[in-house]
Amino acid sequence: MKSDSAPQLLSKLNWSSAIIRRYHDRQNIFLEGDKKAWIYRVEAGTVCLYKMLANGRQQIFGFPIRNEIIGLEAGDEYQLSALSMGITRLRCLPVTLLDREARTDADFALHLYEAISSELEATRELLITLGQHGSTERMAVFLLNLAGRNRGGKTQLLNLPMTRFDIADFLGMTIETVSRALARLGEMKLIVVRGRSKIQVKDIDGLQQLAGLPEQHIEAVGTPDRTS
Amino acid sequence: MKSDSAPQLLSKLNWSSAIIRRYHDRQNIFLEGDKKAWIYRVEAGTVCLYKMLANGRQQIFGFPIRNEIIGLEAGDEYQLSALSMGITRLRCLPVTLLDREARTDADFALHLYEAISSELEATRELLITLGQHGSTERMAVFLLNLAGRNRGGKTQLLNLPMTRFDIADFLGMTIETVSRALARLGEMKLIVVRGRSKIQVKDIDGLQQLAGLPEQHIEAVGTPDRTS
DNA sequence: CGTATAGTTGACCTAATTCAAAAGACGTGG
DNA sequence: CCACGTCTTTTGAATTAGGTCAACTATACG
Numbered sequence: 001m002k003s004d005s006a007p008q009l010l011s012k013l014n015w016s017s018a019i020i021r022r023y024h025d026r027q028n029i030f031l032e033g034d035k036k037a038w039i040y041r042v043e044a045g046t047v048c049l050y051k052m053l054a055n056g057r058q059q060i061f062g063f064p065i066r067n068e069i070i071g072l073e074a075g076d077e078y079q080l081s082a083l084s085m086g087i088t089r090l091r092c093l094p095v096t097l098l099d100r101e102a103r104t105d106a107d108f109a110l111h112l113y114e115a116i117s118s119e120l121e122a123t124r125e126l127l128i129t130l131g132q133h134g135s136t137e138r139m140a141v142f143l144l145n146l147a148g149r150n151r152g153g154k155t156q157l158l159n160l161p162m163t164r165f166d167i168a169d170f171l172g173m174t175i176e177t178v179s180r181a182l183a184r185l186g187e188m189k190l191i192v193v194r195g196r197s198k199i200q201v202k203d204i205d206g207l208q209q210l211a212g213l214p215e216q217h218i219e220a221v222g223t224p225d226r227t228s
Numbered sequence: 229m230k231s232d233s234a235p236q237l238l239s240k241l242n243w244s245s246a247i248i249r250r251y252h253d254r255q256n257i258f259l260e261g262d263k264k265a266w267i268y269r270v271e272a273g274t275v276c277l278y279k280m281l282a283n284g285r286q287q288i289f290g291f292p293i294r295n296e297i298i299g300l301e302a303g304d305e306y307q308l309s310a311l312s313m314g315i316t317r318l319r320c321l322p323v324t325l326l327d328r329e330a331r332t333d334a335d336f337a338l339h340l341y342e343a344i345s346s347e348l349e350a351t352r353e354l355l356i357t358l359g360q361h362g363s364t365e366r367m368a369v370f371l372l373n374l375a376g377r378n379r380g381g382k383t384q385l386l387n388l389p390m391t392r393f394d395i396a397d398f399l400g401m402t403i404e405t406v407s408r409a410l411a412r413l414g415e416m417k418l419i420v421v422r423g424r425s426k427i428q429v430k431d432i433d434g435l436q437q438l439a440g441l442p443e444q445h446i447e448a449v450g451t452p453d454r455t456s
Numbered sequence: 457c458g459t460a461t462a463g464t465t466g467a468c469c470t471a472a473t474t475c476a477a478a479a480g481a482c483g484t485g486g
Numbered sequence: 487c488c489a490c491g492t493c494t495t496t497t498g499a500a501t502t503a504g505g506t507c508a509a510c511t512a513t514a515c516g
C-alpha cells in the first residue's frame with residue numbers, strides 16, 4: 001500500500017555516499033511546506049507520513065519502512081510531514097544530486113515518474129479502503145499491509161511502533177474503534193494482541209478474506225502465499 | 229482536485245496533430261487493465277475516472293473536464309477506467325509519441341513527473357475530504373471543485389452531467405445521502421437544485437466556509453505530538 | 457512503587473445506510 | 487401537446503456502524 005518504488009531508484013542513485021541520520025521516537029524528519037533539501041531511504045525503523053488537519057487530527061498516508069523512499073515528489077517543498085516511529089535510521093541524499101541526475105538523464109527522470117505513479121496507485125488503494133470498508137476490514141487491510149511488507153512467516157509477530165492514535169488517523173477512525181476492531185479480530189481468532197505494540201497474526205488467510213474477500217484490491221504485497 | 233497539470237504538457241506536445249474522438253453519454257473510453265495506447269486531452273464534455281470494486285460499486289477519482297489530461301500514468305496498462313459523461317470530445321495522442329519524447333528529453337520526462345505529482349496531491353485531498361468531512365461538507369467540496377474548474381461568475385449555473393449515483397460513488401456515500409445533502413444545502417440557501425442536472429450556486433462563500441475553508445491544512449509548528 | 461500515559465471497555469448518541477414508497481423527470485408514441 | 491411508462495430522484499421511517507463521553511485497566515517510566 002505504500003511506496004514500493006525503491007528498487008528501481010536504488011540502482012541509479014549513489015546511495016552509498018549518502019549520510020546516515022538517526023532519529024528516536026517521534027522526531028520530525030521534515031514538515032509539510034519545508035523546503036525540500038533531502039530525499040531519504042529508510043534503513044531501519046518506521047516513518048509516518050501525514051498531513052496536519054484543521055481539526056487537530058491528521059491524515060496519515062502511510063508508514064514507510066526499510067528500503068522505502070520518502071520525500072520523493074515534484075516541487076521544492078515537501079507536501080507531507082514525516083515523523084519517526086520508534087528508533088529510525090535514514091539514508092539522506094541531497095535533492096540537488098537527484099535533480100541534476102534527473103535533468104540530464106531522461107531515463108532516470110522516467111524512473112521518478114514511475115515511482116510517483118506507484119505512490120499514486122497506493123494512495124488510491126488507501127482511498128478505496130477508507131471509503132468502502134468497515135472498521136474491522138480496514139484494520140485487517142492495515143495489518144496485512146504491515147505483514148506483507150515485513151516479509152515474515154505464516155504466523156507473524158507484527159511490531160507496531162505507532163500508537164493507536166496513529167492507526168486511527170491512518171484508517172480514518174477513532175482510537176476507540178481501533179481498539180474494538182482489534183478486539184473483534186481477536187475474537188475471530190485471526191490475531192492476538194500482545195501488549196500495546198505487538199500483534200501476533202494467527203490466520204493470515206482469514207485476514208485476507210476479511211480485508212477484501214475478492215482478490216480485487218488487496219494485492220499481496222510481498223506475501224508469497226496467496227491461496228486464492 | 230483533478231489534474232490541472234495540462235499547461236506544461238500542452239506546450240511540449242504536438243496536440244494539433246492529434247485525432248479527435250467523439251463520445252456520447254456513458255461510453256467507455258478505456259478500461260482499467262487495457263493496454264495503454266493513447267493519452268487524451270478533454271476538449272469538451274466531462275470524463276469520469278473510476279475503478280470498479282468487488283461489491284458492484286465503484287470508486288470514482290475525478291471528473292476531468294476541458295483541457296485536462298487523462299490516461300497519463302506510468303506502466304503499459306491504464307490503472308483506471310474512463311467513461312464519458314454526456315457528449316464528450318477528446319483529443320488523442322499515441323503513447324508511443326509521448327514515450328519517445330520522454331525517453332529522449334529529460335525535461336519532458338520531468339514534466340510527466342510533475343504532472344503525476346500534482347495528481348497524487350489531488351488524490352490526497354480527495355482522501356482527506358472523504359475521511360474527515362460529513363456528507364454535506366463533502367457535497368460542498370464537490371460543488372466547489374466543479375464550480376472552480378468551470379470558471380464562471382459568482383452565481384454559477386453548474387452542469388452535472390453525472391448521475392446521483394456517480395456523485396455518491398465519488399464522495400463515498402449513497403444516492404439517498406447525496407440527495408439529502410443537496411436538500412440541506414438548498415435549505416441553507418447555498419444552492420438551488422434545478423432538475424436533475426443543473427445546480428445554481430447561490431452563495432459560493434457559504435459553500436467555501438462549509439467545505440472547511442480552503443486552507444484546511446495547518447502546518448505543524450513545533451511538535452506534531454497531539455497529546456503533549 | 458506511584459504516577460502518568462496509553463489502551464480498553466461500556467453506555468449512549470448521531471450520522472449515514474437501508475428499506476420502502478412517493479414524486480418528479482424524460483422519452484415515446486399517439 | 488398530452489398520456490403513458492420507465493427511470494431517476496426525493497422523501498420518510500427504521501436500523502446500524504461508528505463516534506462521543508466517561509470510567510476503568512494496563513503499561514511504561516521515573
